[in-house]
Amino acid sequence: MKKLMAANWKMFKTWDEAVITARKLAELVGTVPDDREVLIFPSFTSLKGVSKELASKSSFSTGGQDFYTEEQGAFTGEISPKMLKSCGAVFGLTGHSERRHVLGETDEFIGKKTAYGIEAGLKVVLCVGELIEERKAGKVEEVVDRQIREGLKDVPRDIDPERISVAYEPVWAIGTGEVAGPEEIVEAHGFCRKILQDIFGEKANEIRILYGGSVKPDNCSQIISLDNVDGVLVGGASLEGESFSKIVLA
Numbered sequence: 331m332k333k334l335m336a337a338n339w340k341m342f343k344t345w346d347e348a349v350i351t352a353r354k355l356a357e358l359v360g361t362v363p364d365d366r367e368v369l370i371f372p373s374f375t376s377l378k379g380v381s382k383e384l385a386s387k388s389s390f391s392t393g394g395q396d397f398y399t400e401e402q403g404a405f406t407g408e409i410s411p412k413m414l415k416s417c418g419a420v421f422g423l424t425g426h427s428e429r430r431h432v433l434g435e436t437d438e439f440i441g442k443k444t445a446y447g448i449e450a451g452l453k454v455v456l457c458v459g460e461l462i463e464e465r466k467a468g469k470v471e472e473v474v475d476r477q478i479r480e481g482l483k484d485v486p487r488d489i490d491p492e493r494i495s496v497a498y499e500p501v502w503a504i505g506t507g508e509v510a511g512p513e514e515i516v517e518a519h520g521f522c523r524k525i526l527q528d529i530f531g532e533k534a535n536e537i538r539i540l541y542g543g544s545v546k547p548d549n550c551s552q553i554i555s556l557d558n559v560d561g562v563l564v565g566g567a568s569l570e571g572e573s574f575s576k577i578v579l580a
């Protein structure tokens with residue numbers, strides 16, 4: 331199973347800035363190691379530019395940070411998986427903590443999106459993770475269990491495990507510089523694996539579980555070597571080619 335090294339550019343970068351960063355990243359990375367795959371989630375407006383920039387580079391792909399649950403229609407401001415694919419996207423992201431906690435998305439809606447994204451031909455990365463209050467209240471397992479089960483509720487059980495990934499991103503570690511410790515990561519990822527096994531059986535061992543939350547060039551190689559860590563989802567440190575290339579090659 332290749333490690334998935336993913337960049338979430340959130341609401342940063344104009345078209346030009348995004349294309350220049352992608353170009354620089356590809357130059358600095360050069361040949362992606364055999365056991366790695368690089369994925370960029372740019373903003374919608376720069377998705378096509380970044381996809382084109384990376385099209386000739388092997389082991390690079392792009393994805394949409396969000397999508398709606400219909401192919402087309404009167405849904406002002408929304409975007410469909412079909413539209414993302416027409417801009418070169420192979421992946422889609424669901425359940426990011428900013429969509430859950432800033433935009434108010436529910437587990438139910440995230441579950442619908444995840445299933446629809448898969449049905450529409452995307453590979454989907456479902457994000458889960460607890461708030462600091464939930465961790466302090468000893469509810470990490472309860473929260474992650476609910477978010478994974480609801481998020482994957484309508485995903486066909488016979489799915490190719492390559493097409494679905496889970497990103498464990500403890501909300502308190504996102505953008506704070508406060509990375510989860512190795513024991514916390516191993517414990518949470520082991521728990522995610524168990525839930526996935528319960529849902530999908532043996533093939534759950536081929537579903538990638540990414541870690542996200544203050545991943546940086548200097549902590550990535552340790553994180554990526556932990557049990558059940560099959561990649562990373564990086565925000566702040568993915569915005570510059572220099573730092574993200576170090577993470578990709580860590």
Ligand code: 13P
Pocket residue numbers: 338426499503504505506507542543544545563564565566567
């Ligand atoms: P940071 O790497 O900035 O903590 O963001 C993580 C994240 O939200 C990736 O989706």
